[in-house]
Amino acid sequence: MSTTPKNKSAFREWADALLFAVIAASLIRWLLLEPFTIPTASMEKSLLVGDFLFVSKMHYGTRIPRTILQVPLTHQKIWGTNIPSYSDAVQLPYFRLPGFTSVKRNDVVVFNYPEEHEFPADLKTNYIKRAVGIAGDVLEIRDTQVYINGQPSENPTEMQFSYDVMTNRPLNAEFFDQFGINPDSFYPFSDNSGYLVFATAAMAEQLASSPVVSSVKKRTSKEGQGDGNIFPDGAFFGWNKDHYGPLEIPAKGWTIPMTEDNVRKYAYTIEKFEGHANLSVDGNQIYIDGKKIDSYTFKQDYYFMMGDNRHDSLDSRFWGFVPEDHVVGKAWFLWLSLEKHKTFLNKIRWNRFFKSIH
Numbered sequence: 001m002s003t004t005p006k007n008k009s010a011f012r013e014w015a016d017a018l019l020f021a022v023i024a025a026s027l028i029r030w031l032l033l034e035p036f037t038i039p040t041a042s043m044e045k046s047l048l049v050g051d052f053l054f055v056s057k058m059h060y061g062t063r064i065p066r067t068i069l070q071v072p073l074t075h076q077k078i079w080g081t082n083i084p085s086y087s088d089a090v091q092l093p094y095f096r097l098p099g100f101t102s103v104k105r106n107d108v109v110v111f112n113y114p115e116e117h118e119f120p121a122d123l124k125t126n127y128i129k130r131a132v133g134i135a136g137d138v139l140e141i142r143d144t145q146v147y148i149n150g151q152p153s154e155n156p157t158e159m160q161f162s163y164d165v166m167t168n169r170p171l172n173a174e175f176f177d178q179f180g181i182n183p184d185s186f187y188p189f190s191d192n193s194g195y196l197v198f199a200t201a202a203m204a205e206q207l208a209s210s211p212v213v214s215s216v217k218k219r220t221s222k223e224g225q226g227d228g229n230i231f232p233d234g235a236f237f238g239w240n241k242d243h244y245g246p247l248e249i250p251a252k253g254w255t256i257p258m259t260e261d262n263v264r265k266y267a268y269t270i271e272k273f274e275g276h277a278n279l280s281v282d283g284n285q286i287y288i289d290g291k292k293i294d295s296y297t298f299k300q301d302y303y304f305m306m307g308d309n310r311h312d313s314l315d316s317r318f319w320g321f322v323p324e325d326h327v328v329g330k331a332w333f334l335w336l337s338l339e340k341h342k343t344f345l346n347k348i349r350w351n352r353f354f355k356s357i358h
Contacts, residue, residue, distance in 0.1 A: 032057055034329065036110055036126060041184060042307035042315070043128060045158035045200055046108070046357075048349070049184070052336040053357065055110045059330040061099030066092045067120045076123055088120050094325045103303060103324075106154060107131045108331040108357050111305065115319045117272065121326055128331055129315050130156065133304035135251035135324075141244035141317075144220055144310060162219045162311035163204050166194035167212055173341075175212075179203050182341055198312050219311065231320040232265050241310075241317050249304050249321060255297040260284045266296070273323040274299050300324045331357045 038051040047053070057063075067086050071078060074085035103109060109131050112124035119125075133139040137148050144161060146153040170192060173183050185198040196219070199207065208216040221227070221240040228235040230244065239245065248254075250269060256262050263284045270286065271279050280287045287293070302321035307313025316322065337352035 032062075033332075034110075036128065036331070038128065041198070042309050042313035043108070043130070044160055044185070044198070044309045044312075045180070046130075046156050046308040047128070047331075048337060048339075048352075049182075050338040050340050050349075051334050051352065052338075053334045054332050055329040056332040057329045059100050059332075060103060060327055061096040063122065063325075063328070064092065064095045064097070066094060066122045068092060070123075076119060076125075086120070086123060091120060094121075096325075103131050103134055103327060103330075105131060105134050105137070105148065106156075109303070109305065109322075110328040110331055111303075111322050112326040112328060114273065114322055114326055121323075124326070126328060127305075129305035129307050129313070131303045132306045133249050135249055135301035135303065136254070137304070138246050138248045139244075139304050140246040141242060143223070144218075144242045146306070156308040158200050158308065160198050160200050160309040160312070161204075163197045163199055163207075164194060164215075164217045164219055165197045165207055165213055166215045166217075168214055169212055171195065171212065179206050182339075184341075198309060229318055231316065231318055232268060236264060244317060247304075250298040250302045252298055252301050252324075255295055257295050258286055258293055269302065269321055269323075270296060270298075273302075273321075273325075303327070333357060 033054045033056060036053050036055050038047050038049055038053070041049055067088055067090075069088075069090055070086035076085060077083060078085045107130070108128065110126050110128045112121055113127045114124070116124040132146050132153060133148055138150070140147040140150075146155075165186075170188075176182075176186050176197070179199070180203060181197060181199055187196045189195065194214075197204075197207070204216050204218070207213050221242040223243040224238045225240055225243075226235040226238040227240040230239050230241065232247075234240060247265065250266065256266065263281070263286060267281045267286055270276070271281065276288055278289045285292050286296070301324040303324070304316045305322050306315045306317065334352050334355045334357065337349035338347045339349055340347075
C-alpha cells in the first residue's frame, strides 16, 4: 500500500523557513561575524558615530557561549522591552576556539564592558576601543603621548584631543562643518569667548589659520595632578588622563609580590576578574579563602584599551584592564555609514562603504 506525502501548509513552510533563518543567523553571529554600530564619539575620527561595521569572531577565536539560556539574536533584553532575554541559572566555563591570530598592539577591538558586574561576562554591553597595550607591556602616558615599554607608541592617524578655540565672534555649525567638525564635537564657553572643540591636530591647525579664530590651544592635564577618577588610584599615584603610569599590564602566569603598591594597582582586577569566590581586601592585604597571600599569579591575559578621541573617551585609564575572556572580536570593516546631522542622501557617507578598520 503506497501513501502520498502530505504537502506542507503555507504556514508550516513559512515557519520552517523562519526557523532555518534564525538558526543560520545565530550561527553566523556566534561563529563568524556580528554587526556593530558606533554609538559614541570615543573613536573619532577613526570611527564615526553612525558607522556600521562587522566584527570578526574568527580572528581571535570564537568564544563558546557561557550564558546558554538566552533568546536567539538578543543580547541583554528582549527587543523593545526591558524584559531580560536570558537566565544566568546555567553558566558554562570560559573557552575560546582557535583563532587566526591574537590581539595585537593597536588592534581595534570589540569587548564586553568590564564594569557591568550585574550581567554575565558574555552579555555585558559591547564597547569598541584600541588595544594600545597588551599583556606584559609596561604602559605610560607622558603629556598625552602613549609609551609602551619605554618607546613612543604609534599614534592613530586621526587621533583627536580637546582644544580651546578662542574666537572674535560667535560661530555656527556651518563654520565648523567646513573643518569636518560636527555639532557634537564643539561646545561654546559660557562667556561666549570661544569653544571647546574635539579635533585632530590637522583640524586644529586649519582652525588656527581662520581669521575669526584668535588662538587654538590643546587642553591637557598637568603632570603630577592626580585625578581620583583615574584607575587604579590616580589621586594616590598622581596620575591623570594625560600623565599616567608606568603600569604593567597583567599577563597569564605573571607572578607579583603583594606589596602595598601592587595591592593598590591590581587588587581590583584580581577580585573582579580572576574567578575567586572568596576574596577580600583588608587595607593593603588580600585574603583568598581566608588566607593572606604574599604573592599572586594571574590566570589570564589583560589588555589596556583607549579611544582614539583621547579627551572624549571613558576607557582603561578610568575603569581598568580588559580581561581576555571579555574580548568579543576584531573590528574588521565598515559596510554602511550614516551622518545623523544630515538629511536624505546627504546622510550617507559613501566614501566609508566597505572601508577596512585599522
